[in-house]
Amino acid sequence: MDVNGRDLELIGALSGGLALQANPFAALGQSIGMDEAEVLARLQDLRDRGVIRRLGVIVRHHELGYRANAMVVWDIPDEKVSEIGKILGAAPEVTLCYRRPRRLPDWPYNLFTMIHGRDRLSVERALAAMAEREGVAHYPRHVLFSLRRFKQCGARYGRAMAAE
Amino acid sequence: MMDPLDRRLLDEFQRDLPLVSRPYLAMGEQLGISEDEVILRLERLRLAGSVARVGAVVRPHAAGASTLAAMAVPPVRLDEVAALVSAYPQVNHNYQREHRLNLWFVVAAGSQSEVAAVLDGIARQSGLAVLDLPMLEDFHIDLGFGLSWT
Known part of the structure; x- marks a missing residue:
C-alpha cells in the first residue's frame, strides 16, 4: 500500500488534531500548502484504503x-x-x-x-x-x-x- | 457534566467524520444543533479531557514505524526512569503495569531507525535493558470505543 510524501505530510499535520473551527480542513491544508479540496480528496482516499482506520472524535477512556x-x-x-x-x-x-x-x-x-x-x-x-x-x-x-x-x-x- | 447531546457527540462520531468543508455543521445537522454549538461542546469536552482530539487513527506502520517496549525498573527508580522515557516526543503512551516488567511504553516515529535510536537512548540513559516487542500482525478492526452510559 503506497503512502506518498504528501499523504505523510497530511497525516503528520493531522496528528495534533483537527482545529475546532468552521473550516478545519482548509486550516489543516494551509499549514502544509494544500488546498481544501485536495485535503478532503486525500483523506477520503486514505480512509478508503484503510491507511486511516477511523476519522472522528477520539475519546479518552x-x-x-x-x-x-x-x-x-x-x-x-x-x-x-x-x-x-x-x-x-x-x-x-x-x-x-x-x-x-x-x-x-x-x-x-x-x-x-x-x-x-x-x-x-x-x-x-x-x-x-x-x-x-x-x-x-x-x-x-x-x-x-x-x-x-x-x-x-x-x-x-x-x-x-x-x-x- | 455531560448531557445526552455530549454523549451522542462521543458515541456517533468516532468514525466517519463527514469529509466536507464544514464537518461540524454536518454533525450539528444530525444532532439538531448549530455548528457553533458542536464546536463549543467539543472544545468543552476536550478541556475536560474526555475528548483527546478530533482526528485520525492511522493503521500501524502505514505512515511510520512503532514498537511496544517494556522495562523492569527497580521500584525506587520508577519515577525517574518514567520521566526520562516520557520526555521523548516519540513516546506516546507510557504506563506502569503490574509485573516484574513494570514500565510499558509505545514508541512511534517516522522510521524504524528512529525508533531504534529512541530505544537505544533510553537503555543508555537509564542503564537498564529495554525489551523491544514490535507488532508482527494486527488483528484489530477499530470501530471506535463502544461507550455504555450505565
Missing part, C-alpha cells in the same frame, strides 16, 4: 470513567496464533489485538489484547466470559493492569515531526 486498563497477554502456539488473533481481535471486549514476538526466557507471550472497563472486577469478569465464549480459556494468559499513566497522546507520525 480514563476520563470517561473507564479507569481499569488491562493488557491481557496470551501464550498461543505459533501455528494457532493468527487464527486466535482474528477471533479475539473481533471480540467486543477487546480494543487492540496484536501478535508480537516472544522474548524468552523473560517473556513467553505472543498475543496482546487490551481490555478497558470501569473497574478491575468488571475487566476480570469480561475477560473470563470472553475466554470461555471464544474457546481460549485453556491457553496460558497473564493480566497486566495499569497502575499509573505517565503519558498518553496520539502518535506523531509523518514529516511534521521533524519541525518539532
